[in-house]
Structures are given as structure tokens and as C-alpha cells.
Amino acid sequence: MLKDAIVIGTGFGGITAAALLAKAGYDVLTLEAASELGGCSSKFDRDGYRFSAGATVGMGFEEGGMLKRLFEELNSPLPPMKKLDEIMNVYLPDRTVTYFSEKERWYKEIANKFDRNQDRIIAFFEEVFKVSRVLQKFVERRAIFPPSTASEFFALLKSVDVNLLGLTPYLTQSVQDRLAKFGLTNNEPFMAFVNGQLMDSVQTTASYCPSLLGYMALSIFHNGAFYVEGGLASIIHALAENYHASGGELRLRHKVVSIAKQGDVWTVMTKRGEVFRTKKVIMNAPIHNIFSLLEPELHHSLSIEEQQEKKKDAWGAFTLYIGADSSFMMPESNSIPFHQFISSYEFPLSEGNQFLFSMSQEGDTKFAPTGKTSITISTHTKVDNWWERETYERRKEEYMGRIIESIDKRFPSFSSSINMKMTGTPVTFKRYTQRENGKVGGYIPTGKYSLLKSYSPNSGVEGLWFCGDTVFPGAGSLGSSLSGWMVADAIKGKHPVQDM
Template identity: 30%
Template sequence: METQRVQVAVIGSGFGGLTAAALLAKTGMQVAVLEQNNYPGGCASSYKRKGYWFETGATTLVGLDEDMPVRYLLEKTGMQLPLLKLETPMQVRLTDGTLITRYPKLEDWIQEAERVFGKQGQRQFWEACFEISQKVWRTSLQQVSFPFGSISDLWQAAKSVKVEQLSLVPLAFQNMKDFMTTHGLLQNERFVSFVDQQLLITAQNVHPEVNVLFGATALCYTLYGNYYVPGGLRQLGKSVASYLEEQGSQMMYRRLVKQITPVSEGGYQIDTDKGLVQAEYIIFGLPLNNVSSLFNDLKTKQSLQKYLLPADQVNGAVTWGIVFERSTSTPTVLHHQLHVPGGVPYIQSESVFVSLSHPEDELRAPDGMCVASVSTHVLHPKKNWIEQKKVLEQWAVKFLAGQGFFKEAQVKFVQAATPGAWIEWTGREWGQVGGYPQYQRIKPWQMKDARLDGRKAYLCGDTVYPGQGIPGVCLSGIIAANKLLRDHFKEGLERLHH
């Protein structure tokens, strides 16, 4: 079989890889995206069952506000996305039944937080969090050389540095436990429980481990524009894939990458299940654990070893797809976090996240029907192998019916998926989801730089800095593309920025 030759190979079509691919294609580079499935998107995609479209992982789109990564991508490429802005991003129900509305305006949200948790410390805490989050997003697109991997990175950072960026540095050494203590909130058990479950959505860990830079930003994502994508988040990946093809690049579906070999004359040989691909440059949009397993180059594997997290320090997920008849009692808010009294059976996670299809979205479900995508964290997925799918399906229906989402008789279809399904869908080791959790011992600059091997291989996705949630993985793709261009194709970098 003849070897295919490409200039840039992007391995995996998650949103980080697609972002990097689109930006490189805009500069005139020839890009080929190798994807093991027959559609793009990775963990920000959708799958079809019984004629309905369910979300694979991510369910809401954030990142379109000023100074945010998805907006940057759309402005640079001119892509248009079909979007519906949500009036109310989310509601949260505590174990005692208290309903909390995550209003999109800061003042409205502070008043709601004070109503539920008491006035002590709430205003100061949330105003501080929001101010930090704004600084973080402003900094993120100004400092695309961070984490630093070369003298050139340091020089670029020095040229771009602003005083407000320096004020963020101490917050990388402070965790959310310290931050809540400062505001007199650590003894407020209901509030701490609320914060922990909210942090799990975007930082994959709880308050003693998440630093203030990530934590404050994670807690404020409902205070930025939250969007619904008609037809499901698969439309996001499809839009970028279409843009790539318009630029003369290509999507190579059903291509399972089996091994990567650096070649002596430069570039890389990529062994796939459908033959060989030769690439001058590679960008990986895969989790670090998967990337390490693909290289047969001992030096590269050893250099990555210190960045890898073991199975007991990552999360898997159990997800449910539920189809039910809409009624007057169906919630109008689409996204919900429900705290579970006593925890989810067999899993012991403390909350589930529920996303409903929009009532006007007949691409996902016909008129009168609703699709619910439900998920919960599974700690240590290698050890906690969940096999009680039928029992969990029955539990989910009863629990959501008890929360008022529907009556059990209205449910037409339910299917649970365990971390094993994530392995099948995405190939991610142990079925890990949501990227690497934040850990206090790992400072931002100790996370993996976008340069993979010091040669012509780069890295993006949810297990590298910054990498969590759609805005994070998009930013990781922006950083990878910028570093590749600055290292090897400065003309292209000028084209991208002008």
C-alpha cells in the first residue's frame, strides 16, 4: 500500500486538535486530521440511537465572549456556528431540595447565592472570583507561549506581559480551600458541597486540590455566554471539518493510529490500520497516556513519563441517554446539576449532570419528545469497573422522575454507558473523561508544554495546560498551533495574526 505524505498530521479530531488544524490550514499549511471514528468531535460530539441524538460528553458551549478562545477561533477563520444563547445557564438542586438558579449576571447570581447560603462572604467571594476569571481569560490569549519550554517562549512572554498578569501568579500557589477560608466560607458546609460539585464539572477535582486560578475561572463559567448548538455538539466538529476541507486540507476518518516512529531524515511515520502516513509535523489531540503508548521511541516515552497520571488519579464516567415525552412539567432550563442524597448507587458520586435537548431542536428529537444526556463521575475507573447497567438505568429513571423531570410512564428509551463505552468510543485509556484533574501539587508551569518531543511533534487537548472544557481545549489548540508556527513557519504566524 502506498504511503500517504502530508505536511501536518493531527491525530484525533477532538476540539483541541480541530482548532489547531483550522488555524494551521488558514496559514496555508496542508493538514490531514486522522480520526478513528467516522465523525469528528471526540468528547464534544453526539451519537445516534433509536433515531435520537445524544451528546457524547460536553453538552454546553462556552468561550464566545470577548478575550475567549472559541471567539478567537471564529474571528480568525470566519466560521459561522448555529447557536442559541441560553437565558439561564444552569440550575442546581441540593440534597435538601433547595433549587439554585445560576443566573448569567453577576449581581443576580450574588443575590441568589446569598438567599441560599447566607450573606456572609458571598458578595466578596463571587466578585473576587469573577475578577480573577476575567483576568485569566484576558491573559490566556496574550500569553500563548505559556507554559514556557524555550528561551523564545520566555522572550515572547516578557514582550506581552502586563501588570495585571503578574497579580495572577500568587493565585497558582493558593487553593480554593485557602480562598474560601479568607472569605469566611469554609465552615458553611452546604456552600462547600455546592462548590465541590461545581468544580468537578470543569476542574475535575474538589476545593483542597484546585488552585484559585483554575477554580475561580471554573466557578464563573455560568457568568459568561452559554450556548446551545442545535443538532448537538457534533455540529461544532462538523463546522470545523467543513472549513478544513474548504481550505484544501482533509479529514481522514476510520483511521486508527497504531504507532508513531520518528524518522532519521525528519518528520514521522504514522502506522494506521489502513496503511502508512508520512508527516513532517504532528499535533496530537489525544490524552497524554495514549500519546505515550503510541511512540516506539524510548526517549520520547521517558520524557513524557513524569507528566502521566495513573488510573487512581483520573475520572471516568457513567452516562445515561434518556428519551421522554415533553409535558408542561418539563423544565425550561436545559442544564441541571442534581446533588444525590446518599450518592449514586455502586458509584458513590454525589451529583449527576443533566442536559436536555432544546424544545425547538427537531434535529435531535421530534416535536413533543425530549432527549436527556445524564452523566456522573467515576473515580479510579480502572478499579471501579461498573457492570450494573440495568440497575443504574432503573435508578436514573426513578431519580429523575422524583426530581420532576418526567413521569416514569413518559420514558420511551433509556441506555446507560460505563467507562468501558468511553474506551470503545474514544480509545481513551481507562475511559478517562474531562482531562486531568487539577492537583495542588502540580503548578500550571509544571503541566505539559505544547511541544511534545522538542522536534516537530506538538500536543493539545484536555490533559495538557490549559485543556479543560471546550474553552480550555480550544485554547490548547491555539497554543499548539502558535508554537508550531513560531518554531518552524514564521511566515505562517504573521499570516495568522494579520
């Protein structure tokens, strides 16, 4: 039977595209290699605890937010969640900064915690908010970027207004360039704070981050950050339920090993030897994996060159999954689910020197029993370090010790409260998410022009589409979901069911 579309992977991009197409009346099959939905946003259960595999912070659920509008488009209720005012504590070597969502409270925190340049820092954030408001309106129009067809160019032009054109000078600047304009680059604590936020959101620091990309990242918490009961996997499962209700077919433990094209029909083969036929293929696999899945004769037709792609770098993640008694947390911090640790100003913000600590909240029994908490900790790491068997176990112990030592300095009873712990490495992510060498989080921006070098969701081959964190608009649950929505829009624009 010929399917209208086959979606490969159930991360945010894939499940968004699948749900939207099924809602529109398409006959859609979704194939997932793992036994759990969600890819890097999935969950797993151990010893009475649920853990988020990777992504933890909920964004885009505020009124008018992208994911809120997605659920409205699907006529589906959002899972239970709480909007946060105190989003995150950031533990710098010599101070703790609380990241407030509400702008005025945030500005008061800046005045209290940064002992110089407060007026310049506030002026910088005013620019961040002003620019990001314009960008947000453009992104919400869901134009394919970079465009590769006449219709995509036309749609992009229609999405551009005079306010967006006013941001043209920012295209040739990095976040570091903008910080220099405000005289902030010598303010070590503030630069560490900004760089920590950028690392967690766009995978790089101010020196290498395009200003427009960085401004969107630095503004996103102020639009709304949410604690989602049961984690972001709850969002994935809600989208999957909507997909099922619309008639979509989903098969877990169906790893795709080959994708070929015969005329106008695509054939998708799984490890089980099953072959499925379709008009459209939507790959929610990272671009790192594309060339090993596509039949070689298709490689030259892609808009992406294999050798060029191999030169683009991406991080891996070292993760710690800890079940603990929640009593270790100080009362004033107990209601804050997200904590960022930066142990030293002297070292790079990776390999355990900077990490995100996400803990379940009291009463969320999807994650942990009463009086307990489920903790996911993640730090950026170079993937190449983890494929040497001789040093693998020792490296795991070193990273785990380094991270727990940093937490103990802030919360002295943390170690003694631990009931169970597990580690994850790029090897683990390769095994469970199929991502090449365990690369996660999209590509690392390498300079002010990186945004203009993004890969398009349009593969360049008729009927083949990409979504996820390695195509525009980039990393994170919001960016990945938006890419899936773009693909669904593009396919529906060419399908007769739109006119029925």
C-alpha cells in the same frame, strides 16, 4: 507525499489546530479512529434521537470569547445557538439554586437561596470575577505553558503584565484556602454548590483545586453560557467544514497504531497498514495514550516521564442517554437546558451522587422530534470499577437506578415519560474514543500547585505537539480548543507560509 502536518484526533484541540493550519495554507491530513468527529464532544443517533456523547454546555461564544474569536479568525459563521440567562438549576438536598449568568440576578439568587453568609458569598464572587478578568487577558495571549524553549520563555514573559504579577499570592493557595478567608468553609450548602461546579469543570473539589484554575471555572458561566443547536458536535462539524474548505484532508475510521521518527520526518501508521509521512505531528490524543503509540526509542526524549504520568489520576464517566416525552419537565424549568443534581451532602460528588443532566430544547429537531427531548446524563466514576466482568452489568443497573430515582424525586413523571435509554461506561468510552481505560476530562488536580505541574503542548521532541484536555490549559471544550490554537501558532511561527 510529505505532509506539512498530520493531526491525530478530531476533538476540539485537534480540529482547531487543523482548521487554523489549513487556513494558513498548510497541507494537513487529519486522521480519526472513529466513524464520527469529535471524540468526547461527538454525537450519535438512536431511534430518532441525537445524543451528545459527553460535553454539552457551550462556552466562549460571547463577544470577545475565545471560540467566537476562533470562528472570526477562520472567517466562518457560528452554528445557531442561544445565550442563556438561566443556565442551570442546581438541585441540592434541601434547596434548588438557579445559576444566573447576569451578575446582579445571580447575587439576588444568592441572597434568596443561601440563608447565611450572603454578604461573604457575594464578596467571594467579586474576588472570583476580579481575578478571572486578569487571568482571561493572559490566557488570550496563548503563550505556551510551561515553557521549554528560549522563545517560549520570551513569549511567556511578554504575556505577563503588572496585573498578572499581582495574582502571585494565589499561586500558593487552593480554592478552599480562599473560601476559608471569607469564612465560608462551614456553610455546607454553599460548599456543596461550589464543589459541584468545580467537579463538572475541573474534575475536583475546592480542597484540591488551585485557586486560579478554580476561579476561571467559577467565572466562566458569567461570561456567557450557550445552548448550541444540535449540541457541541455542531461546533466540531462547523470547524471540520471550514477545514475542508481550506483544502484540509480528513479520514475517518483511520486508527493510528504507531508513530515513529526517521531523521526530520515523522511516519504515522494506521491499523489499515497505511503509512503517512509528515514534518509535524499533532496528537489530539490524551497523554495516557502517548507511550503506547510512540516508538520506544522516542520515550526518553519526551518532556513527560512515563512512570510519572501513570501516577496521575483521571476520572471516567458513567453516562445515561435517554429519549423522553418533554412533558415531564415543570413549566418553570422547561426553558433551562442544564440541571445538576446533588443528592446527598454526606457522600462524595461522584458515582451518581452528583450528575449533570442536559436536555434538548423544544424546537431543536436535530436532537429530537417535536414533543420529545434528548437527555444526556453524566457522573464521575472511578475507571477501575468498570473492568470487572462479573459485576459490570449489575453495576450499570445500580447506577442507572440510582440516577433515575434522584430525578423522579424532582420530576415525579420522569420514569413514565422515558421512550428509550442507553448507558455508557469507561468501557464504552475506551471502545469509541480510544482513551486508555476510558479516562475522560483530563487529569484530576491534586492540590494548590497542580496548575504549575501541567503538561506543555510542546512534547520536547522536535516536530511533535500535544493538544487536548491533558495538556495546558486543561479540560473542557475551551481549554482543549485553546491548546490546539497554541500549537497552530507555534507551528506557523516556524513556517515560511507565514511570510508569503
